[in-house]
Amino acid sequence: MTNARGQSVQRARTLLSEHPVLDGHNDLPWALRLHGAYDLEALDLSQDRTGTLHTDLARLRAGGVGGQFWSVYVETGLQGDRAVSATLEQIDCVLRLAERHPGELRLAGTAAEVRAAMADGRIASLMGAEGGHSIACSLATLRAFHARGVRYLTLTHNDNVPWADSATDEPAAHGLTAFGEEVVREMNRLGMLVDLSHVSADTMRHALRVTRAPVLFSHSSSRALCDHPRNIPDDVLAELPANGGVAMVTFVPSFVLQEARNWVLAFDAAATGAGLDAHGGGEQVRRFRADYEAAHPRPAATAATVADHLDHMREIAGVDHLGIGGDYDGVDVTPADLADVASYPNLFAELLDRGWSEQDLAKLAHRNAIRVLEDAERVADRLRRTERPSVATIEELDG
Numbered sequence: 001m002t003n004a005r006g007q008s009v010q011r012a013r014t015l016l017s018e019h020p021v022l023d024g025h026n027d028l029p030w031a032l033r034l035h036g037a038y039d040l041e042a043l044d045l046s047q048d049r050t051g052t053l054h055t056d057l058a059r060l061r062a063g064g065v066g067g068q069f070w071s072v073y074v075e076t077g078l079q080g081d082r083a084v085s086a087t088l089e090q091i092d093c094v095l096r097l098a099e100r101h102p103g104e105l106r107l108a109g110t111a112a113e114v115r116a117a118m119a120d121g122r123i124a125s126l127m128g129a130e131g132g133h134s135i136a137c138s139l140a141t142l143r144a145f146h147a148r149g150v151r152y153l154t155l156t157h158n159d160n161v162p163w164a165d166s167a168t169d170e171p172a173a174h175g176l177t178a179f180g181e182e183v184v185r186e187m188n189r190l191g192m193l194v195d196l197s198h199v200s201a202d203t204m205r206h207a208l209r210v211t212r213a214p215v216l217f218s219h220s221s222s223r224a225l226c227d228h229p230r231n232i233p234d235d236v237l238a239e240l241p242a243n244g245g246v247a248m249v250t251f252v253p254s255f256v257l258q259e260a261r262n263w264v265l266a267f268d269a270a271a272t273g274a275g276l277d278a279h280g281g282g283e284q285v286r287r288f289r290a291d292y293e294a295a296h297p298r299p300a301a302t303a304a305t306v307a308d309h310l311d312h313m314r315e316i317a318g319v320d321h322l323g324i325g326g327d328y329d330g331v332d333v334t335p336a337d338l339a340d341v342a343s344y345p346n347l348f349a350e351l352l353d354r355g356w357s358e359q360d361l362a363k364l365a366h367r368n369a370i371r372v373l374e375d376a377e378r379v380a381d382r383l384r385r386t387e388r389p390s391v392a393t394i395e396e397l398d399g
Contacts, residue, residue, distance in 0.1 A: 018362075019366065022324075024218035026329055026330070026341070031054075032053075038092075057101060062342040067366060071130045072091050075157075083136055091145070098125050103122075107149060108126050109126065127149050131161070132183065139391070150192065154197055155176075160172050163183060179393075189380060192376075193372065196232075201233050208239050213375065214375050214376060216246045216247070217246070219326070224312060226309075232247055238316055246372045248369070253301035260300075301336070302335050306347055306350075307347065307354060323368050
């Protein structure tokens with residue numbers, strides 16, 4: 001690290017001590033399920049978990065994190081009641097984490113609670129459910145999750161749901177069905193944020209037409225810079241100022257670096273040609289991946305790569321509509337200098353060196369995200385005066 005960059009990193013640390021990060025997406029609860037079956041003693045976050053997890057309490061502090069949307073994700077292989085119960089287990093994990101570490105974490109469900117937690121030196125802990133399969137086509141389940149503290153729902157994960165199309169599945173609804181529109185409206189009434197990461201571009205556009213409240217993208221980057229279907233097209237980014245929403249840039253290398261995206265596509269083709277499931281977890285796939293990577297080194301993204309996305313997204317949407325959603329503990333590979341949750345100062349140092357002002361970086365760090373929470377609460381307060389909880393069913397609306 002050059003002396004100049006070291007000074008920028010120190011400036012970034014100082015800035016984040018005053019304007020901490022509210023990150024839009026961290027998959028720690030699912031990682032705790034996979035690594036330790038939710039045993040919070042065996043995987044005590046007060047200890048250094050480097051090498052096992054991207055996240056522990058000391059590294060959150062080192063990274064200047066003042067708030068986190070913990071993803072209560074469940075894989076799409078779980079459907080119906082199994083998806084609902086697994087999501088409840090994820091929620092329980094977050095609640096127990098906050099109970100176990102009251103000096104570091106504090107549950108938050110409103111913008112005011114986030115601000116209060118930050119002011120008291122706690123990491124505001126919110127929850128977001130990743131994938132509409134979690135609600136099993138039930139608006140009552142959606143309301144139950146909100147009552148337990150879930151403050152956003154990502155409409156899909158990697159596969160379509162019966163009422164919305166995913167970015168990484170074949171188009172079926174070409175956006176939202178009538179029931180999908182009802183899900184969005186009920187989320188507006190509750191004050192639950194509509195998360196458009198993972199959905200198809202048509203679903204993004206459709207949701208923006210239907211919603212009465214600001215949306216967010218909890219962990220997505222720019223499709224103009226990296227042509228991945230998980231990223232946001234410019235025309236959608238351009239709609240955010242009118243909507244009031246926020247796009248939270250993610251750090252996933254194959255979402256931010258075109259060469260990394262191309263590498264993944266080439267690896268997938270090679271694995272398929274060898275008769276393997278490229279995304280499988282077996283020993284044969286692991287050996288194949290190691291051999292392939294040795295022969296074809298994986299291109300490395302950096303904080304500068306992510307900053308390129310932020311520069312472009314600022315040009316299209318404006319600085320008032322940007323945030324950060326690292327996707328830590330949800331990916332195997334991270335950028336070289338954004339290895340874990342301690343790394344946010346490296347990104348902010350890069351942006352300082354590019355001339356971003358302290359005011360703009362404060363907006364990026366957490367002010368924009370908190371404003372969206374607050375605006376969604378304001379819309380919900382108004383809607384609840386005139387609308388009752390929806391009892392519509394998918395059978396009734398979609399036939």
